[in-house]
Amino acid sequence: MRNTTGSLAATLVLTTGLAAANGQDDGGVEMSGPALFKSYCASCHGADAKGDGPVAHLLAYRPADLTQVAARDRGRFDRRKVHRIIDGRDPVKGRGGPDMPLWGDAFKLAGGSYSDAEVDQRIESLVEYLEALQPR
Numbered sequence: 001m002r003n004t005t006g007s008l009a010a011t012l013v014l015t016t017g018l019a020a021a022n023g024q025d026d027g028g029v030e031m032s033g034p035a036l037f038k039s040y041c042a043s044c045h046g047a048d049a050k051g052d053g054p055v056a057h058l059l060a061y062r063p064a065d066l067t068q069v070a071a072r073d074r075g076r077f078d079r080r081k082v083h084r085i086i087d088g089r090d091p092v093k094g095r096g097g098p099d100m101p102l103w104g105d106a107f108k109l110a111g112g113s114y115s116d117a118e119v120d121q122r123i124e125s126l127v128e129y130l131e132a133l134q135p136r
């Protein structure tokens with residue numbers, strides 16, 4: 001299962017990466033949280049981030065409901081921790097199962113030559129987007 005989902009994630013990254021190469025990535029469009037989420041996250045987490053994306057049922061672990069990140073963390077939205085979960089290169093214990101891709105690496109590859117700062121900026125846009133999705 002690990003391998004299947006690993007290559008599924010790689011395929012998703014590749015296809016979305018190609019979409020970016022088709023010109024969606026200029027003009028800063030792909031740097032916005034909502035656009036990034038739609039391109040890279042909605043397939044698993046769902047357009048509404050509730051964990052019911054079109055490929056969710058193919059995974060061994062159900063993608064998390066991302067509107068409940070704070071609720072699962074005693075009501076606190078820890079931006080640094082969420083950033084690290086999404087990046088994935090510096091795993092946070094207990095968060096983001098094995099089916100959650102390492103976006104830090106994926107964004108670097110998708111952009112061809114994204115710098116660490118650019119990768120960080122993309123992840124930060126996603127963190128902001130997710131923070132805004134938390135019910136108050």
Ligand code: HEC
Binds near residue numbers: 036068069086095126
């Ligand atoms: C291949 C499917 C897949 C894609 C694509 C994906 N995720 Fe995930 N994600 C998961 C799975 C599976 C989990 C783990 C659920 C668990 O461990 O309970 C997860 C967990 C998470 C968590 C931890 C939530 C929590 O409170 O524990 C965050 C944050 C997250 N994903 C954000 C993102 C973002 C942002 C993107 C897009 C850049 C993304 N994910 C794309 C499958 C995916």
